[in-house]
Structures are given as C-alpha cells and as structure tokens.
Amino acid sequence: MTSLGKRQIHTDAFGGDCLDASPAVEIDRMDRGGWYTVMNGFDDANIFQTWDFGRIAHPGRDLSHIVLRRDGQPVAAAQLLVRRVPGIGGIALVMWGPLWRPKGRPADPADFLAIMEAMKAEYSVRRGLFLRVLPRVEDGAGEGARALSAMEALGMRHSDAKAPYRTFIMDLTRDEATIHKDLSRHWRRGLAKAEGAGLEIVEGSSPEILDAIDDLFIQTQRRKGFRAFDSRTLTKVHRALPDGMKMHAVMASHNGEPVAGVVVSLLGDTALMQNSATAEAGLPLNAAFLVHWKAMQWVKANGGKRYDLHGVNAQANPGVHLFKRGFAGKGEEERVFIGTFEAPGPMLSRLLVEGGQTVRTLAATCTAQASQMMAMAMNKGPAERADATTPSNPV
Template sequence: MIAYQFSARVLPEEKWPALSASFRDLTLEHSLTYARAAARRIGADVQFLMLTTPDGQPVAAACLRIKHVPGLRRGIAWLAAGPLVQHVDRPDPDAATLRAVLAALRTYAQESGHILRLRFPATPWHDVALLDQLARSEAFLPTDRSPTYRTVVVDCTQDEDTLMRALHGKWRNPLRNALKAGLDLDIVPIAQAADRFHPMYTEVQAAKGFRPDIPPEFYYALEGADFAHEVLFARKDGTDIAAMTLGRAGSNAVYLFGATLDTGRRLNAGHYLMWHSMLRCRDLGLKYFDLGGIDPEANPSVTRYKLRTGGTELRAAGPYEFRPAGAGSTLISIAETIHARLKKLRS
C-alpha cells in the first residue's frame, strides 16, 4: 500500500503556464511554448495533467506528448523531464510522495489505454537509485524505446569566485587566455539573431559532420512567456567568431547549440562563451545550468570539456515504461515497430 492517494486530471492548455511555473524543477521541455512545437513536429497531441491531493491541492504536474495509433484512439504518451514534483509551496517530496505520484500516473495510463513512458529531469536532488526502485514498485519498467540522458549541471547560485575555483586547471587556463584576448560579448534573443548564428552553425556542422536529432531551426521561431531562447556571441574586432545558444524556463537553463569558427578556436572563444553563460544564468537568478548532455563513448572530448567546468555529472532517472493491461498495448507496440522500420528505410 502507498502512503498517499493522488489523482490526475487533465488541465486546459491555458492553465498550464501558471501551474508549471509553480514548480522549481520546471525545464524548457515542460514549457507550453516548447511542448506545443515539439508535439506538432512529430504529429502528436499535447495533454497537461495536474496531480492533486484528495482536497485538491497540486502536488505534481505532467506535460505529455501523445502519439496516437491511427484508428486505435490510443498510443504512446511521452513524459520528458517530468513529472514536475518540486512545488514552490511544499518541501521536496519524500519517497512516499514520489511513489504516490507514479501510482497516479500509472492509473492515468491504465484508464486512458496509452503506453506511458517517462524520464525524470536531471537534477542534483534526485536519487536515481531510489527512483528506479519506486518505478519498479509501480510497474514502470526500464525501456530502451526512449533515450537515456546524462549531462553536467552547474549550480548557478554560487558566486563568481567559487565558480572560477571549481574549474579544472586545464579548463581555467584557456579561459584566462580568452579573457585576455580582447573579445567582446553580445547577447541577443535568437529571434533577432538567427541570421547571424545559423551561417556559423552550418559552417561548423559541415566541417565536423554532426547532425542533431532536433536542428536549431526548430527553436528559432519559438516565442512565449514561459520560454526564452538567446544567443551569446563572442566577437573579435567587430566580427562574430563563436556563438552559443541558451534555452531558459523557470529557474533552469540548458545549453542548446554552439558554433566556434577557426579564429574562435585559436582564441578559446568556446571557453569564453561557456563561462559567460554560467555568469549569465547566475545574473538572471537561475539555479541550474544544464550543459546539454554528454556521451563519454561517442564523444569523449566534449564530455571531458563539460566535466572540467566544475559542474556535477548526473544521470536522469529512467526512461521507464508502463504498459496497460489488455491487447491494446500489444497493438501499439506492433504499430510502433512497423513505423520505426519504415522510417529507417526512408532515411
């Protein structure tokens, strides 16, 4: 038996920004601005849930992107970086509360017929081993159908001297050289500077051959009160030599894209921009700056670069999957497998 009983109810879209803003663990993936665009990109629907105590007090919230199977009226509900559980008017949830949240989400999935997949946000206060245990207790099992997430997170509540001391010596020295190189910093909303950023990004992309799952163009047009996206430029003698974009929602920020030209690399402009991104987050009163993920096997050099910033290496709990009882889950899985194979053939 779980200690608490919470219920989940669907919330109208217009009420989501106010509810999500009342959680300290809000990230861009749970912003209305991002969620609508992300769902539209894959032909999914967005659904917002509020989880409440028996007397109607909110304890958690979830933004779902639901991809329906044609003709089945059910499908796969994806809950990225959630559920939100750190309500501003409540202490951080204990294990019993977290289990009750998962139980309420399981009940929602069973009643809706959707396969529910979720991955918690990568935050320092989450105990991943505990969440693994609680997920199993509520029939959420690990799945490889959704991506895992490892990253480095910088605590931006620290003062500048503390942030500087936390840097690895092999990171701090290039930064000091960059700070002496006469670089200028320019910070502009991406909507006003995409035409400056994009040529730099495509040049670096062509040289290095990488291809992100979600390209930067997806973000350029995103505008909303609950999501901000800006670009930091490093300039030398009036010319852009490097750029880095940040997404912000609530008290959290995430590194999205970066591009450093040959001149910028010689002047350590990447270190310069990452450092000023930390200071920018601190000056804005943000708590955490997520450096955008790491992959030690596929990209060890970038992983090493991010780890040397003095941030904390984290793994997000999950992804987990709950499959409702009945034939519907089997049909959904078959449809997903067929879709994935056709997509692979087309690509």
C-alpha cells in the first residue's frame, strides 16, 4: 500500500516486491471477504467484478485486485483477470471496471483517471502485461467524454476487437403505474395476455429455479440455432456468491411445465438481466412478458434505480431489440458504452494476445456462419420473434 507522504513496499500476487509510485493505492492486499467488503461500497458494482465470477468463469486466470483510497476510504477499485505465459508475457483483463462510483458520495472523474493510471503502471509497465479494460461507462458528452479524455491522456488505445456494448436501461425511479403506462402498446398487450393465461409464477434465489431456466435456455438455443454462452456457468457463480449478492430468478409454468424464465443480478444501484429464455409452449402464452415484468418489480422493490436489459443488436437480432425497446419504455433511447481500451505493454505480450485474438476471431466467424446456415435450413430466419433475450458477454 502507498499513502500520501510515505511510500511502502507491497508484495504482489506473483511474489514480487513493488515500490508503489501512486499515493493511496493498494494492490493484492485482500482476500475474498475483503474484496466483497470493498465492492459493497460502490453503486457501480456488478457481477463481472465479483471474486466468484472471476474464479469460476475464468478458471485459467489469476485474480488481482487494486484499490484506490482517499482518507482511508475506497473511491475506486478493480478486479483483474491475469493470465501469464512464463518468459513471454500475458494479459490483464478488467471486465466492467474499474468501480468508481462510491455509495453516498459523487463520483469523481479524477478517481477514474487515478486508478486507470495506477493499473497501467502496475500491470502494463511493471508486470509487462497486455492490459485490456472495458469500463462500465456510457458514451456521451458528460461522463463518457471525461472517461475518453482520461484514456487519451494515459495513451490508452481504443480497441475494435469487440463492438461497443449497446443496451436499453429502464429508469426505475418512476412509480410502477408510470412504468406500465410508458410500455409500448405491443408490450402492454403482451403483458395483459400473459396475465390472463393462467401461468404459475415462482421466484427466488433457489439454485433449482436457475437450473430449470438453464434447461429452458438450452432449448431456446437449439430452436433458434445460436450459441451465445453457457448459462450454467452463471448458475455455478450464483451458488458460490455470498447470500447478499445472489441473483434472483423468476420462472413461469403452465400445466406444471416450465415455459419461461429470467435471471437478474442486483449489485449496487443498477440491476442486470443475466439470462432469459422461453420454451416453445410459452410462445403463444406470451410468458416472457410476465416473467420480465415480475423481475423488474423485484428489482424496483429491492432498491434498484436502473435495470440494464443486457445487450441488443438491431441488425443481428431485431426481434429481441424490439422486445427490449418496448419494455424500456417511451422515450428511452438505445445506450452505447465507450468500448474497450488497451495498453499493449511489451512487444511479446502484444504478439501473444493479438495473435491468439486473430485465431479466435476466425473461429468465431466460421461458427457464426455455420449456425446461420443451420437456422436457415430449419426455416428459422434472423427475425424470429422475441421469445427469448440473448445477453452478451461484455468483453
């Protein structure tokens, strides 16, 4: 740890001594419980920054944690996923971080700049890693512009390896009657039909509910001919998370059979739709409308101020885009985030990461083309109705 007026030595995760150059910066000084204590102090906390997501979803990486303190209090923090190749280099990845909106105090762009500077100094310069950061920051003239200025000042380059995250975000500070009134006409009709369809609703944090929704998601993938991610990984993360951080699931059944479900996480003040799916039998019942409405009600009742519907692509999946836009409400525009930024580090780390990235991109392109051909062969066009939403990994 470092402090104003006094520089201290710390030992990093790989056993090396480091003389900190930035004041009030801690690196690799806490365990799982300590990290969750820090996370709970931020409004922009999210599941991708949890210890258990890093450990379970990325088992081949080491976890590293950096915390910026002012007057002893954390004002910015980040979890990094680190993979090293001995003698060559490696990568340090920040998924939806750093956290820099402390609860109970205004977010300070200077803290964002300071922790980005500290991460670049530690991981890119000192450890010689390829640093890749995806901040949870919306593009625009205010906060987004300041974040972009900070990246430019640090010499961080914008990456086009993945398109910027796009989504709809519901404003839950409105009362429920206003939220309902602001739904699109299509959405209000769909919800009314689902409410009269005799669906049985169960909700909670029971792993059994999430397991059932995972089964629905697998059915949806097979029917629509896509492969987005393995939702069962998130269910494993859910089982490991502390009680106060577990996800919430809503499932609809008809005649005793599950027909639709949605899973959400609420850390900080913004909820995130994590997984959603509908069985074939749930389509004529409009079951997806009811489970999403119930999930939103739970988020609002538990203090969520915003509800991120987790990813849209109007070109690749227009049906889901229409569904989410209608749910977000009148006047709600598609949100675009600032994207991914990189500090490439030494040449060996850069070649290691970018070479592997080229191979993965080629493989993903071939897989996507094969899936599209399979869907067309099954008479499933790209504009298939929005019976399920397909959340995307942010990086």
